[in-house]
Amino acid sequence: MRAFFITIETWVSAALLLTGITFLIRAQTLPVSSFDSLGPGGAPKTVAAVLVMLCAIVLARACYRSVTGAGEISGETPVNVAKTKAQPTPGSFVLFFLILFAYILAFQLELAHFVVITSVFVLAATMALRGLDRKAALIAAVSGVVFSVFLFVILTRFFVIRLPGAF
Amino acid sequence: MFDALLGTLTLIQLSLILIGVFSGIIVGAIPGLTGSMLIALTLPITFHMSPLHATSLLIAMYVGSITGGLITATLLRMPGAPANVMTVLDGYPLARAGYPGRALGLGITASFFGSIVAWVALAALSQPLAEFAVKLTPFNYFALVVMAMTLIAFVADRDIVKGLVAGFFGMLVTFPGVDPSGGEVRLTFGVNGLIGGFQLLPVLLGVFSVSQIFENTLNMGAKPEVVAFSNKGLFMSLSDLRAQAVNLLRSSVVGTVIGILPGIGASVGSAVSYLFAKLGSRTPEKFGTGSEEGIVASEAANNATVGGALIPLIALGIPGSVTDAMLIGALTIQSIQPGPLLFSTHPDLVWNVIAVDLVATFVMFALMLGLIRFYVRVASIPKYVLLPVITVFCVVGVYSLNNTMFDVWTMLGFGIVGFLMERAGFSLGPFVIGYVLAKVAEVKLRQGLMYTDGDITPLFIDPLSLVMLLIALVLVVFSLGTERKRRRARAAVYGADAES
Numbered sequence: 001m002r003a004f005f006i007t008i009e010t011w012v013s014a015a016l017l018l019t020g021i022t023f024l025i026r027a028q029t030l031p032v033s034s035f036d037s038l039g040p041g042g043a044p045k046t047v048a049a050v051l052v053m054l055c056a057i058v059l060a061r062a063c064y065r066s067v068t069g070a071g072e073i074s075g076e077t078p079v080n081v082a083k084t085k086a087q088p089t090p091g092s093f094v095l096f097f098l099i100l101f102a103y104i105l106a107f108q109l110e111l112a113h114f115v116v117i118t119s120v121f122v123l124a125a126t127m128a129l130r131g132l133d134r135k136a137a138l139i140a141a142v143s144g145v146v147f148s149v150f151l152f153v154i155l156t157r158f159f160v161i162r163l164p165g166a167f
Numbered sequence: 168m169f170d171a172l173l174g175t176l177t178l179i180q181l182s183l184i185l186i187g188v189f190s191g192i193i194v195g196a197i198p199g200l201t202g203s204m205l206i207a208l209t210l211p212i213t214f215h216m217s218p219l220h221a222t223s224l225l226i227a228m229y230v231g232s233i234t235g236g237l238i239t240a241t242l243l244r245m246p247g248a249p250a251n252v253m254t255v256l257d258g259y260p261l262a263r264a265g266y267p268g269r270a271l272g273l274g275i276t277a278s279f280f281g282s283i284v285a286w287v288a289l290a291a292l293s294q295p296l297a298e299f300a301v302k303l304t305p306f307n308y309f310a311l312v313v314m315a316m317t318l319i320a321f322v323a324d325r326d327i328v329k330g331l332v333a334g335f336f337g338m339l340v341t342f343p344g345v346d347p348s349g350g351e352v353r354l355t356f357g358v359n360g361l362i363g364g365f366q367l368l369p370v371l372l373g374v375f376s377v378s379q380i381f382e383n384t385l386n387m388g389a390k391p392e393v394v395a396f397s398n399k400g401l402f403m404s405l406s407d408l409r410a411q412a413v414n415l416l417r418s419s420v421v422g423t424v425i426g427i428l429p430g431i432g433a434s435v436g437s438a439v440s441y442l443f444a445k446l447g448s449r450t451p452e453k454f455g456t457g458s459e460e461g462i463v464a465s466e467a468a469n470n471a472t473v474g475g476a477l478i479p480l481i482a483l484g485i486p487g488s489v490t491d492a493m494l495i496g497a498l499t500i501q502s503i504q505p506g507p508l509l510f511s512t513h514p515d516l517v518w519n520v521i522a523v524d525l526v527a528t529f530v531m532f533a534l535m536l537g538l539i540r541f542y543v544r545v546a547s548i549p550k551y552v553l554l555p556v557i558t559v560f561c562v563v564g565v566y567s568l569n570n571t572m573f574d575v576w577t578m579l580g581f582g583i584v585g586f587l588m589e590r591a592g593f594s595l596g597p598f599v600i601g602y603v604l605a606k607v608a609e610v611k612l613r614q615g616l617m618y619t620d621g622d623i624t625p626l627f628i629d630p631l632s633l634v635m636l637l638i639a640l641v642l643v644v645f646s647l648g649t650e651r652k653r654r655r656a657r658a659a660v661y662g663a664d665a666e667s
Binding site for chain 2: 007008009011012013016019020023026027030031033036037038039040041042043044047048050051054055057058061089090092093096097100101103104107108118121122125126128129130136139140143144147148151155161162163
């Protein structure tokens with residue numbers, strides 16, 4: 001039973017179930033339409049209700065499997081098998097995610113010029129994925145600057161998009 | 168048709184097709200990157216292009232990306248995309264046995280042949296199907312969408328309940344924003360950014376590109392086993408073609424038919440075709456050990472699904488595959504409503520799509536044979552170089568659409584959602600199809616109810632609607648009842664690892 005609470009399948013299904021319930025409750029407050037019998041709330045209520053029901057089935061099935069020890073639905077196809085047989089690198093993933101989050105935040109707050117924040121992101125992300133490899137870091141530093149300058153010029157001059165530091 | 172073909176031979180069109188096929192092959196060849204990702208990344212750029220040029224570029228990318236996956240499937244034992252999984256089973260062993268050129272040559276020629284057969288079906292069937300579809304009532308259309316969504320869940324590669332969960336979640340995500348029939352703002356939860364709803368591009372980029380990037384960062388340790396490439400045997404002889412003629416034709420037809428079925432993609436097409444080839448072969452024991460028939464079956468079918476999937480897209484406005492859902496996104500960005508009326512409202516666009524599919528096929532064939540060494544090198548570019556660059560493209564691409572950071576955060580959010588859903592065994596294909604089809608389904612149902620003063624019984628009385636709804640119901644019941652048998656069938660095709 002403990003296994004039920006620690007699988008990602010359980011948590012994702014529960015999150016989807018809660019999302020469905022939230023939408024279902026909120027959709028009850030939508031007004032009835034004078035144009036059609038369904039109104040703005042009809043489709044959201046129906047879809048949310050079905051989603052809740054299906055998520056409940058998935059959770060019930062997962063609970064049953066963990067109690068009876070009937071094995072898990074791994075959902076693996078050869079594509080995923082090829083991936084999961086390699087050594088997973090959760091450290092790279094976490095670092096990369098944090099760096100990406102910081103990049104988007106810097107982008108929003110316009111902490112520095114677009115070229116600067118993008119170059120720093122490319123360098124930091126490469127090091128997060130590759131580790132402390134001098135050659136990779138040098139390549140990333142140079143390519144990051146070239147790439148971000150190129151992108152900045154194309155987007156601001158040709159597509160007239162406002163980027164941090166553009167105007 | 169002839170005018171459209173001539174139209175593709177202008178400098179701009181040919182350049183776009185060349186760029187599209189070239190980049191599609193490269194992306195298809197790199198494990199971890201997919202054609203859907205490339206198309207999603209290109210969508211912001213197409214915003215600034217005319218519809219004709221946009222569709223030319225995207226269709227060319229679609230054609231190129233399906234074939235590109237053959238390279239890594241054969242030389243690195245890693246399918247470039249799910250559509251190339253079956254090619255790994257025989258392509259890699261044949262390459263390893265000392266015939267990499269022959270394995271690739273078979274795959275490239277089969278891809279070309281499959282695309283041509285599908286194109287013939289596309290050119291012949293699209294207009295009659297569209298003319299038929301114009302006569303569909305709103306209730307017919309709603310029933311068709313329900314059937315399409317059930318089909319998607321039916322072939323979701325893991326389990327139908329999870330496929331339906333993903334599909335319904337995709338539908339749910341479309342509801343925040345402006346009610347398409349009444350115009351009221353609904354389900355925004357007090358968030359101003361949601362008045363416009365979750366926009367198509369951030370959702371697609373998040374689910375297909377960002378989630379895939381996260382998945383790749385989690386597997387940086389993957390070390391491909393590389394087979395050295397050689398040109399020997401790259402070009403198929405006439406006797407080779409004669410020997411594979413029946414297999415080529417059968418696989419192409421299977422791929423085309425499966426491509427036409429809404430929501431089903433190239434991976435299913437190639438798997439079904441592979442099974443048929445194995446059943447019809449005089450040497451079925453060779454499948455999985457380097458069988459040439461296996462390679463031909465898989466590659467002919469997966470390319471044929473591209474043309475097949477374009478048929479419901481053009482004729483009905485219903486995506487034949489997840490990538491077609493992106494193409495619908497591209498048309499929506501251009502303020503063009505996909506559907507059966509597309510033939511009458513934008514005939515030049517429709518015939519352009521058909522013409523580009525043909526021209527792109529020839530360009531793909533030439534580029535694959537001519538630049539194969541280059542593609543093999545590109546496929547080996549380290550992921551730690553590519554992933555940060557692609558991420559920047561995603562961020563900037565999404566931001567450039569509306570100059571709002573809400574879209575960028577939406578993309579990141581859906582990237583996390585997509586990543587977690589995949590990890591938990593929920594397919595993303597049904598999610599995207601549900602997202603794309605939900606608005607159509609709701610609008611059609613409400614239109615039907617308006618015409619009938621709220622009476623829903625015509626939905627169940629009309630013979631066509633009834634048949635489609637019954638097909639949907641039968642599929643759900645059948646799938647639930649045969650879940651175990653399907654898993655065993657998957658194991659028979661994929662091997663013991665997939666029996667779960």
